[in-house]
Amino acid sequence: MQVSIAGAGITGRCVAATLARRGADVTLYDPRPSDHTEGSSHGRSRIVRQAYPEPFWTKILAEGYDDWRVLEQWADEALVNEVGLWYLGPADHEELATGREGLDACGVAYDWVTTGTDTLRLHPGEAAITTPRAGWVNADQARAAALRVAQVAGVREVRAHLDQPAPEGCAVWTVGPWIAAKLPQLGLRVTRQWAVYLRGHHEGPVWIEAADDHPYGFPNEPGEATVKVALHSPGPDTTPGSAREPDPTIVARTAEAARHRLPQCTGEVVDVVPCLYTNAKDDAFRIFWLNERELVVAACSGHAFKFGPWLGRFVADVLQGHEDLANWPEFQP
Numbered sequence: 001m002q003v004s005i006a007g008a009g010i011t012g013r014c015v016a017a018t019l020a021r022r023g024a025d026v027t028l029y030d031p032r033p034s035d036h037t038e039g040s041s042h043g044r045s046r047i048v049r050q051a052y053p054e055p056f057w058t059k060i061l062a063e064g065y066d067d068w069r070v071l072e073q074w075a076d077e078a079l080v081n082e083v084g085l086w087y088l089g090p091a092d093h094e095e096l097a098t099g100r101e102g103l104d105a106c107g108v109a110y111d112w113v114t115t116g117t118d119t120l121r122l123h124p125g126e127a128a129i130t131t132p133r134a135g136w137v138n139a140d141q142a143r144a145a146a147l148r149v150a151q152v153a154g155v156r157e158v159r160a161h162l163d164q165p166a167p168e169g170c171a172v173w174t175v176g177p178w179i180a181a182k183l184p185q186l187g188l189r190v191t192r193q194w195a196v197y198l199r200g201h202h203e204g205p206v207w208i209e210a211a212d213d214h215p216y217g218f219p220n221e222p223g224e225a226t227v228k229v230a231l232h233s234p235g236p237d238t239t240p241g242s243a244r245e246p247d248p249t250i251v252a253r254t255a256e257a258a259r260h261r262l263p264q265c266t267g268e269v270v271d272v273v274p275c276l277y278t279n280a281k282d283d284a285f286r287i288f289w290l291n292e293r294e295l296v297v298a299a300c301s302g303h304a305f306k307f308g309p310w311l312g313r314f315v316a317d318v319l320q321g322h323e324d325l326a327n328w329p330e331f332q333p
């Protein structure tokens, strides 16, 4: 089987690695350098986890979380830092109630805690749903590992745009936010996001806050004196390649959320790193055949990194006829 893959973000790399390890003849196209920062997969930490409150995603993550272990084996490198996840906020917040109901319905073990730690504050009246099978991966490290696995398995890299499928074989479009302009009929919205690095110290779990703009954050990475905090809510509309200057209002709100949550964070901003979300109205991915030789894999909605190794396996199964997309209406546009 010959496959051309357009886009070497985490999705394209995982698809390339999986297909090539299964013996496919794979060429991976991307016009940008391997460590570019114009798309969605660059930078430091990304949350990974075994469960969402929604059964659809938890069903996928039940396997998808372990797919990280498979990538670790292939790469012979540890990638997942399993520090647990706290989903926190006012104890009577509707999101915490539905979160617990969802985890109960999915049969996922969790604890309900009302006391914070030395580095992660719970204010009076607040609580957290804590799940142990969760944590973070370093995005640059994980992307490098997936590419190395792909290269060892024989994937050819071409530093160029792919505009149409090669005369032979299939094409897979894993072009991240660039898909929005290529296929405007999908109605995807690209927004600018900023990860804010603040001077501070936090050891322990990653955390997500039940609030309208969903602040979330990470412990220090080894050797780093900063913590990363961001907002999981769409920023201003943009296009890839547009201005990347930080929005001062969003940076200030993120710093305030960090100070509020982390007793050992001064709020001093050390760095702000831009990134792109590709937003679908229903937070789902768009995976569908554009025609009989072109498969679109739009891993959208700002939460796809954790699904990278699973997407690699799923897309390889689709291409090899082991999965039928008709069984996945959630992914159809």
Ligand SMILES: Cc1cc2nc3c(=O)[nH]c(=O)nc-3n(C[C@H](O)[C@H](O)[C@H](O)COP(=O)(O)OP(=O)(O)OC[C@H]3O[C@@H](n4cnc5c(N)ncnc54)[C@H](O)[C@@H]3O)c2cc1C
Residues within 6 Å of the ligand: 005, 006, 007, 008, 009, 010, 011, 012, 029, 030, 031, 032, 038, 039, 040, 041, 042, 045, 046, 047, 048, 160, 161, 162, 163, 174, 175, 176, 177, 178, 193, 194, 195, 230, 274, 275, 276, 277, 298, 299, 300, 301, 302, 303, 304, 305, 306, 307
């Ligand atoms: C600030 C931020 C925080 C996030 N946090 C999390 C998190 O904690 N957990 C989580 O699971 N997810 C998270 N995400 C989401 C996740 O990072 C993205 O969903 C994921 O990285 C998307 O990867 P991708 O490979 O689909 O796209 P990209 O990484 O954008 O890759 C697309 C690639 O396609 C290339 N390309 C474009 N056009 C062409 C063409 N014609 N031919 C060839 N190549 C082309 C581009 O150069 C680019 O390299 C976060 C995203 C952001 C922005």
